[in-house]
Amino acid sequence: MGKILVTGATGFTGTALCRRLINDGHEVVAFIRPTSKTGALTELGVICKTVDICDAEAVLDNFTDISKVYHIAAAYRTEHSTTETFIKVNVEATRNLLEAAKQNSIERFIHCSTVGVQGEIDDPPADEEYRMKPGDHYQESKKDGELLARKYFAEEGVTGTVFRPVGIYGPGDTRFLKLFRSIARGVFVMIGSGSVLYHMTYIDDLVEGIVLCGTHPNAPGEVFTLGGENYTTLKELVGEVARVLGKQPPILRIPYLPVFWASIICDKVCKLAHISPPIYPRRVEFFSLDRAFSIEKARRLLGYAPKVSLHEGLSRTADWYRENNLI
Numbered sequence: 001m002g003k004i005l006v007t008g009a010t011g012f013t014g015t016a017l018c019r020r021l022i023n024d025g026h027e028v029v030a031f032i033r034p035t036s037k038t039g040a041l042t043e044l045g046v047i048c049k050t051v052d053i054c055d056a057e058a059v060l061d062n063f064t065d066i067s068k069v070y071h072i073a074a075a076y077r078t079e080h081s082t083t084e085t086f087i088k089v090n091v092e093a094t095r096n097l098l099e100a101a102k103q104n105s106i107e108r109f110i111h112c113s114t115v116g117v118q119g120e121i122d123d124p125p126a127d128e129e130y131r132m133k134p135g136d137h138y139q140e141s142k143k144d145g146e147l148l149a150r151k152y153f154a155e156e157g158v159t160g161t162v163f164r165p166v167g168i169y170g171p172g173d174t175r176f177l178k179l180f181r182s183i184a185r186g187v188f189v190m191i192g193s194g195s196v197l198y199h200m201t202y203i204d205d206l207v208e209g210i211v212l213c214g215t216h217p218n219a220p221g222e223v224f225t226l227g228g229e230n231y232t233t234l235k236e237l238v239g240e241v242a243r244v245l246g247k248q249p250p251i252l253r254i255p256y257l258p259v260f261w262a263s264i265i266c267d268k269v270c271k272l273a274h275i276s277p278p279i280y281p282r283r284v285e286f287f288s289l290d291r292a293f294s295i296e297k298a299r300r301l302l303g304y305a306p307k308v309s310l311h312e313g314l315s316r317t318a319d320w321y322r323e324n325n326l327i
């Protein structure tokens with residue numbers, strides 16, 4: 001049995017997956033960047049190799065003795081992300097890894113996509129067959145990366161699986177920190193009614209699902225949505241976060257449309273002034289788009305069964321934020 005390659009191993013999901021694979025007794029290799037923070041991986045015993053996944057030759061040269069790939073790395077939405085970066089990392093680097101996997105006849109390739117490839121869900125919950133309609137350049141590039149992986153699985157002889165996580169949270173994540181912080185400080189303001197649907201997945205449950213995608217005989221050739229047991233309205237989610245923080249549920253609310261228009265103007269003005277916008281349309285749309293998904297296929301074909309309730313997951317996350325003096 002060869003080594004398992006994890007890309008994006010230094011990230012939130014990648015590190016949790018590496019921990020699980022090492023605990024299961026595997027030898028794990030991570031392709032990292034010269035700037036990546038590798039302390040946690042080294043401690044786990046992961047072999048860190050500086051390999052630029054955007055460089056096809058470098059990827060191929062470093063594929064010896066690899067039997068399985070979990071491709072988790074992605075360029076995310078940050079202030080400085082450009083469409084070119086999204087394409088380079090989320091599509092072209094994916095191609096480099098798939099090509100190396102094909103040439104080395106590896107056992108399995110597990111590709112991380114996102115439910116974001118389906119954009120807003122008009123008729124929730126959506127299953128894997130629901131149409132794709134990415135809402136921004138990041139989601140567009142994740143869609144193209146996913147379709148490329150599926151093409152290699154269907155036509156190029158690579159045995160592989162795509163999984164699409166919903167919003168990932170848990171100890172170690174900082175993406176939901178802003179939400180926790182604003183609720184902890186009593187300054188959270190709901191934009192709109194809060195009746196939109198939101199779906200989260202606790203990191204340990206997600207990792208279990210990813211490992212099933214990489215090991216279960218029913219997984220190859222399939223696409224799976226991996227999410228928590230239940231989705232909630234945004235208002236319920238905010239209420240639950242308040243509860244685990246020992247706060248009253250926030251009551252401040254402002255209407256959606258004026259904020260949305262203000263975000264468009266703010267975004268344009270800030271771009272001209274080369275400063276980071278405090279609000280922009282995507283952030284505001286968080287309050288207006290339904291994102292709820294069915295996990296029935298993963299349940300049926302893989303036996304996927306999320307174990308951590310939203311309350312328990314949010315409590316553990318809040319504890320971690322407190323322990324690290326983040327809230």
Ligand SMILES: NC(=O)c1ccc[n+]([C@@H]2O[C@H](COP(=O)([O-])OP(=O)(O)OC[C@H]3O[C@@H](n4cnc5c(N)ncnc54)[C@H](OP(=O)(O)O)[C@@H]3O)[C@@H](O)[C@H]2O)c1
Binds near residue numbers: 009012035053054073
């Ligand atoms: N977080 C969510 O809610 C969510 C939801 C749906 C899908 N996803 C997908 O889940 C995956 C993991 O998400 P996450 O939140 O765990 O990510 P994360 O913590 O932001 O980590 C991203 C990882 O990708 C690596 N990376 C970024 N650009 C790279 C490049 N040019 N070359 C090589 N590596 C690069 C980062 O390496 P460095 O340490 O060097 O920066 C890091 O290891 C991604 O594929 C994402 O699209 C996430």
